Amino acid sequence: MTTRVFVDLHILQTVPPANLNRDDQGNPKEAVYGGVRRSRVSSQAWKRAARMRFADRVPAQNLGTRTRRVAGELAKRLQARTSLDQEQSARIATALLAPVGISAGKKAGATAYLLFVGNGQLDAAIDLVAHRADELAGYDDDALEEAMKGLPVAEQFRENHPLDVALFGRMVADIPALNVDAAVQVAHALSTHAAEAEFDYFTAVDDTNEDDTGAGMIGSIGFNSATLYRYATIGLDQLRHNLGETDAVLEAVDVFIDSFARSMPTGYGNAFAHRTLPSLVAAVVREDQPVNLVSAFEKPISAPKGGIAERSALALAAEHRRSVALWGDKPAHTAIAHAFDTDTDSELAESFGTSVTVAELRHGLREHLHGYLTR
Known part of the structure; x- marks a missing residue:
């Protein structure tokens, strides 16, 4: 029997007022989910952001x-x-x-x-x-x-x-022999709650103008703020097919997790200084199929107490437990790193295990995957 192994990544990240990924009108991208409008960041935007971070860890010769x-x-x-x-x-x-x-x-x-x-x-x-x-x-x-x-x-x-071609694939429509099947799928990031677009009206002053009291220019920038649910999955077997060597596969998984978690699209970065780090990173190794847990947020999160990020974490943990109970597909390995308090920690531990640091999460996952690759 051939075992198919997938590494699912679930990330919660709160972003302040920002315009990470704009639409054709220059406003933050959105989507309707669960009957309400949500903030959205396209998968393409976050894949590119992750790929740009690869350069911090991978020699240029091994990149595309x-x-x-x-x-x-x-x-x-x-x-x-x-x-x-x-x-x-x-x-x-x-x-x-x-x-x-x-x-x-x-x-x-x-x-x-x-x-x-x-x-x-x-x-x-x-x-x-x-x-x-x-x-x-x-x-x-x-x-x-x-x-x-x-x-x-x-x-x-x-x-x-190279690592990024092996992860994200390559399609050449008129030369199928050059195609490389992607080992990674990335979902559009979606706010766990309803999010409305807002607009920043601004003016700029002409520093050398001494005669006219008016503004040198005026304009507006669309923005929103959100707690985002981010999801990606790595097909370990496809990645092994693309790269071959066990050490190269393990390094690719580690580089992707680190880069995907730490990366941030740069849209209007100078105007909003929006870079944050996730408050939760969970890794789930499955031997059946990838499972996106976005259905945890089909009912939009509200925040009467504890904050949206914390309530989102509880909803994510509950959805994971419901999925396992309903389908009986117990993951082969789970790990979580988060920054929430004791009460929330116990709920998250029931679903994903005891919280560790992100570095410990990556190390433990690497050791677990090494067993699959060396059988």
Whole structure:
């Protein structure tokens, strides 16, 4: 029997007045859930924020780049490693990429879509031609095209995936062989309570204006504040398929949990200074399927006593217990780190275990997952 293992992450985070993720009107994104309007932050916004934090823990060589200018990135690397000038490097790089079959964009040197490729994969592609770059630079277009046909360029993009490509996947619609199935799914963050949009009317003063008493400019920014429920799940088996090595898989899980929990979308960051840390992080290892516990908040939380974050934590714990009791799918491992008081702690402990630090949560999870990966 093949065991399918998933790591569910449940996070509660209170954010002050902010505009983390704006819609096409410039206002904070929203959604109706449970019959009321909620604050919402898109999964794409939080995935990018997490990916930007990877750079604090992972060498650039083991990370990816999302770009339309793949040929340009190849040309930079070729020029840095050879005596060729920019024009010669660009010509060879374009020819090197041609056999892969990536559709060209409208602008010269650009692809038709963003391509998520690893920095190490780009370097591996350059390894195929760097040793004979001077020779290739002397070829005419037909000879250069012929010289590239037998090179395993596409193979370089199908192997040795960087951490972020292995986690978030890659889709290339017209070249299915380059697709990488994502090992991580991220839900849209949703407020646990009803949230109304507000607007900050502001003026700016012209410091050099001595004649006019009016404002130099006026404007408004939409914002809201919310306690957000954030959820993500990691498919351990898919991640192992994408990365291969046990140590690489364990490190990827740890990096993602740390980065996802600590990251924050930067929208209007200078105007609101909205960065906070979660008040609760729970990890649940399941052997059946991922389970999003957002139904804990289908009835919006109110806060007559104890605050919305604390009542949200109690609702999350109760929903987890109800789910386990109803379906009988007892998790293989649970762990929680939170900042709530003694009364709430006992309720949370009944559902997720004794509270530990986030570092201890990650360490315990790593040890538990190591057992699956080394069977």
